[in-house]
Amino acid sequence: MVDRATFHARGVGLARFNPWAFASAVLAIVLLAPIVAVVVAASKDSGGLWDHLFETVLSLYVGNTLTLMAGVAAVSLAFGVSSAWVVVRHDFRGRRWLEWMLLLPAAVPGYLIAYTYTDFLEFAGPVQGALRELFGWRSARDYWFPEIRSMGGASLVIGAVLYPYIYMMTRAAFLLTPASLFETGMLSGRNLFWSIALPMARPAVVAGLALVMMETISDFGTVEYFAIETLTLGIFNVWLGMNNLAAASQIAVVAFLFILALLTVEVLARAKRRFNDTSRRAVSIRPKPQNGWRALACFTVCALPVVVGFVIPVGVLLNFVLRGYSLALSAPVLDAALNTFVLAGIVAFIVMITAGFLGFVGAYKSDPLMRRVTAVASAGYAFPGTILAIGVVTAGGAMDEGIAVVMRNLMGISHDAWLTSGIGLVIVACVVRFQAVGYGAVTSGLERLPTSMVEASRVLGRGFGESVRTVVVPMLRMSLLAGGLLVFVDVMKELPMTLLLRPFNFETLATYVYQYAKDELLEEAALPALMIIVTGVVPVVVMNAALRRFTRG
Amino acid sequence: MRTLFNGTAKRSTSVALFLATVSTATLALAEAKAAEVLNIYSHRQPFLIKPFIDAYTAKTGTEVNIVFASKGLAQRLEAEGTRSPADIVLTVDIARLSVYADRDLLAPVRSEILEKNIPAHLRAPDGRWFAFSKRARVLAVSKEAPDARKISRYEDLADPKWEGRICSRPGSHVYNRALIASFLHASGAEKTEAWAKGVVANLARRPQGNDRAQVKAIHEGVCDIAIINSYYYGALKHSDKPDQREWAKAIELVFPNQDDRGTHVNISGGGVAKHSKNKAEAIRFLEFLTSEPAQQLYGSINFEYPVNPAVPILSELRSWGAFSEDKMPIGRISELAADAQKIIDRVRW
Numbered sequence: 014m015v016d017r018a019t020f021h022a023r024g025v026g027l028a029r030f031n032p033w034a035f036a037s038a039v040l041a042i043v044l045l046a047p048i049v050a051v052v053v054a055a056s057k058d059s060g061g062l063w064d065h066l067f068e069t070v071l072s073l074y075v076g077n078t079l080t081l082m083a084g085v086a087a088v089s090l091a092f093g094v095s096s097a098w099v100v101v102r103h104d105f106r107g108r109r110w111l112e113w114m115l116l117l118p119a120a121v122p123g124y125l126i127a128y129t130y131t132d133f134l135e136f137a138g139p140v141q142g143a144l145r146e147l148f149g150w151r152s153a154r155d156y157w158f159p160e161i162r163s164m165g166g167a168s169l170v171i172g173a174v175l176y177p178y179i180y181m182m183t184r185a186a187f188l189l190t191p192a193s194l195f196e197t198g199m200l201s202g203r204n205l206f207w208s209i210a211l212p213m214a215r216p217a218v219v220a221g222l223a224l225v226m227m228e229t230i231s232d233f234g235t236v237e238y239f240a241i242e243t244l245t246l247g248i249f250n251v252w253l254g255m256n257n258l259a260a261a262s263q264i265a266v267v268a269f270l271f272i273l274a275l276l277t278v279e280v281l282a283r284a285k286r287r288f289n290d291t292s293r294r295a296v297s298i299r300p301k302p303q304n305g306w307r308a309l310a311c312f313t314v315c316a317l318p319v320v321v322g323f324v325i326p327v328g329v330l331l332n333f334v335l336r337g338y339s340l341a342l343s344a345p346v347l348d349a350a351l352n353t354f355v356l357a358g359i360v361a362f363i364v365m366i367t368a369g370f371l372g373f374v375g376a377y378k379s380d381p382l383m384r385r386v387t388a389v390a391s392a393g394y395a396f397p398g399t400i401l402a403i404g405v406v407t408a409g410g411a412m413d414e415g416i417a418v419v420m421r422n423l424m425g426i427s428h429d430a431w432l433t434s435g436i437g438l439v440i441v442a443c444v445v446r447f448q449a450v451g452y453g454a455v456t457s458g459l460e461r462l463p464t465s466m467v468e469a470s471r472v473l474g475r476g477f478g479e480s481v482r483t484v485v486v487p488m489l490r491m492s493l494l495a496g497g498l499l500v501f502v503d504v505m506k507e508l509p510m511t512l513l514l515r516p517f518n519f520e521t522l523a524t525y526v527y528q529y530a531k532d533e534l535l536e537e538a539a540l541p542a543l544m545i546i547v548t549g550v551v552p553v554v555v556m557n558a559a560l561r562r563f564t565r566g
Numbered sequence: 567m568r569t570l571f572n573g574t575a576k577r578s579t580s581v582a583l584f585l586a587t588v589s590t591a592t593l594a595l596a597e598a599k600a601a602e603v604l605n606i607y608s609h610r611q612p613f614l615i616k617p618f619i620d621a622y623t624a625k626t627g628t629e630v631n632i633v634f635a636s637k638g639l640a641q642r643l644e645a646e647g648t649r650s651p652a653d654i655v656l657t658v659d660i661a662r663l664s665v666y667a668d669r670d671l672l673a674p675v676r677s678e679i680l681e682k683n684i685p686a687h688l689r690a691p692d693g694r695w696f697a698f699s700k701r702a703r704v705l706a707v708s709k710e711a712p713d714a715r716k717i718s719r720y721e722d723l724a725d726p727k728w729e730g731r732i733c734s735r736p737g738s739h740v741y742n743r744a745l746i747a748s749f750l751h752a753s754g755a756e757k758t759e760a761w762a763k764g765v766v767a768n769l770a771r772r773p774q775g776n777d778r779a780q781v782k783a784i785h786e787g788v789c790d791i792a793i794i795n796s797y798y799y800g801a802l803k804h805s806d807k808p809d810q811r812e813w814a815k816a817i818e819l820v821f822p823n824q825d826d827r828g829t830h831v832n833i834s835g836g837g838v839a840k841h842s843k844n845k846a847e848a849i850r851f852l853e854f855l856t857s858e859p860a861q862q863l864y865g866s867i868n869f870e871y872p873v874n875p876a877v878p879i880l881s882e883l884r885s886w887g888a889f890s891e892d893k894m895p896i897g898r899i900s901e902l903a904a905d906a907q908k909i910i911d912r913v914r915w
Binding site: 065066068069070073136137151152153154160162163239240249250251252253254255256257258338399402403406407409410413417509512513514515516517518519524528529531532533536 | 772
């Protein structure tokens with residue numbers, strides 16, 4: 014009995030066979046397979062292309078990527094952290110609505126917001142049209158207007174749909190910060206935000222920011238539409254323009270190294286601080302009622318991100334629909350909607366199981382090396398979707414070969430495309446890609462969970478599996494739910510991998526919209542595009558309802 | 567220890583159950599395919615292909631399945647190897663088509679019908695790929711700029727007198743890359759790079775948007791000359807959106823280089839997948855695409871020119887003007903694509 018209880022505490026995991034660590038190693042390997050396939054592709058000869066790239070465009074790609082990352086970080090932090098603090102700290106008219114509406118932009122895919130903003134802000138759009146009307150200008154040569162298809166425009170629109178990652182994680186962290194700490198702060202006359210809330214929430218902010226940065230690096234839709242030459246755009250120029258997948262994969266790996274560097278910084282920063290709150294249930298800070306101009310200021314801070322990230326793009330799409338530009342709701346569209354829902358549900362489920370498993374085992378049952386491997390296994394997010402999809406298709410083809418042989422020999426089944434037919438590969442690809450979202454949610458939840466809880470449970474004689482099931486999972490159900498819903502929304506929006514890996518005649522809403530959007534004909538597909546957003550809203554509302562119930566205790 | 571293993575066992579049972587469900591579903595999907603089917607990997611959007619498929623199914627009863635993606639289908643086909651379900655590959659430009667041929671993913675086809683219906687410079691000598699429609703890379707010029715309407719060659723675009731008056735999508739888009747490759751073929755590397763540099767120096771704004779957006783830019787007075795694919799003009803002129811019809815009214819088309827090598831054309835095309843299990847049916851479909859009704863569809867759906875010289879060009883297309891095309895072997899364009907991209911990188915188009 015005692016021996017079992019101290020199994021973990023003694024740290025003999027390495028010397029003895031540890032089935033948990035073994036299982037998570039296997040899982041990590043499966044998740045890493047597509048990434049390895051990309052690296053293998055990158056190890057092939059690129060025909061001396063790097064000389065050319067160094068001489069011509071590489072510095073431009075890297076510079077643009079870094080600038081875009083900085084811009085998106087600024088926008089998403091400004092939107093996400095400020096609004097999270099305001100809704101937690103202050104009570105004002107409209108707060109209960111804005112609290113969840115702030116999550117809505119998460120449902121808007123990047124490629125849609127880029128398109129709708131161009132329509133909104135360009136010469137023929139309503140904004141410039143109104144200005145011309147007002148000042149009597151006639152042609153574009155008569156006045157200056159900021160170009161939306163620019164670095165600034167890209168930072169704004171990408172930041173405007175990605176900040177909800179930061180908002181959600183940061184708000185949860187603010188809510189989970191015990192009121193007692195704030196009271197201490199008040200007594201000693203400190204600024205509550207800068208000296209207490211923000212430092213306490215830092216792991217959550219950083220975790221959210223890491224996701225935002227990964228998605229920014231791998232974004233293709235927006236940067237292509239705005240013609241911002243980032244590393245990802247360069248990957249596609251090299252791959253499709255020069256028919257050189259090896260060099261393209263090499264650039265992808267370079268971008269991946271960016272991410273690894275970021276993650277390392279983050280892990281190092283986090284390693285130094287670990288807060289354990291031992292009180293049974295933390296009481297959240299009570300929001301302070303505000304009136305008059307202060308309430309208005311609060312309202313503005315929270316409403317602005319919603320308007321920029323949701324109201325305007327949805328308004329533009331609605332306008333297309335109302336003007337009758339969009340095709341009507343038809344059976345194929347409804348089919349696509351159903352497919353989307355099923356796919357997103359399956360992926361979200363698998364991701365939360367695998368991320369939860371890796372997270373728990375990593376936290377309680379393995380050594381630092383293993384933890385690092387699992388962290389890297391969730392880095393598929395950093396690759397542009399199409400490149401990852403090629404990794405998946407290559408790895409999947411090899412696995413299929415193996416499965417087919419086994420099936421033929423063991424069971425006499427001659428069917429030989431297990432993964433590469435059907436939606437198997439799409440699921441694998443999405444699980445690999447969105448692992449980071451689930452894993453991030455799990456680990457940032459675990460960070461706040463005192464290790465003493467599990468230790469206590471183990472001392473009381475429960476096994477690790479049972480401790481996780483009865484202690485950790487219930488305490489983390491909010492993080493698990495939030496992660497699962499984020500993954501769900503992400504899969505709904507996902508385009509490049511689904512597009513490449515799906516079976517015949519299988520459309521999701523995103524792929525359906527893309528066949529029009531590809532040719533800048535989004536008006537035609539405005540209705541299905543709206544459906545992506547509206548269906549994305551449902552989990553957002555669920556998530557919020559759960560969060561609210563949770564914080565009320 | 568017992569508790570520990572119990573937990574594992576329970577979990578693995580449920581995982582196994584789940585996996586079983588997924589593979590059964592996959593299997594069911596695979597089995598659902600009937601005998602007379604044709605599977606297409608397409609770079610062309612479904613809504614542009616559907617009319618062809620409907621016509622073919624109506625004629626032959628064959629069920630046609632399609633998967634559309636714009637990037638990476640060649641890698642998918644390659645990874646699937648002999649297990650691939652694909653019978654036919656369709657693309658919208660020559661460069662991507664030759665990628666399939668270069669990777670040995672297409673089967674050589676001998677068909678008298680295809681050879682009769684498609685001129686030699688628009689198909690691979692070994693029958694691995696065929697062109698089914700043509701699109702011309704033309705100049706759109708503003709009706710309000712009389713001097714611009716006199717432009718007559720691609721070469722003129724580099725003339726400093728057009729400084730700040732030209733619009734273009736990014737150079738690295740396949741359509742521009744192919745144009746630059748055709749220039750390389752005609753004039754060699756040095757002249758091409760000097761030309762491309764001159765064009766970039768004349769741009770009114772950073773290259774952006776697609777060809778539609780360039781016509782719009784002329785309508786808005788941003789520039790007077792743009793390089794576009796011919797079918798965009800038709801799509802705008804006959805759009806159901808009034809404002810797009812206005813854009814089309816602002817321009818007229820110039821078919822460049824009529825007194826020398828002719829206007830650069832690109833193709834949409836396809837071939838039979840190497841590991842197709844249904845090659846005869848696949849060839850029959852390709853032959854159908856070169857028949858008169860299908861060739862007419864290319865014009866009426868997407869304002870493209872037929873490749874089959876025996877098929878009359880749609881009157882709408884004829885009204886834009888007759889032109890002679892650059893008859894360089896179209897496959898040469900993809901051989902020169904990488905060099906073209908290098909020039910694009912250097913001049914930052």
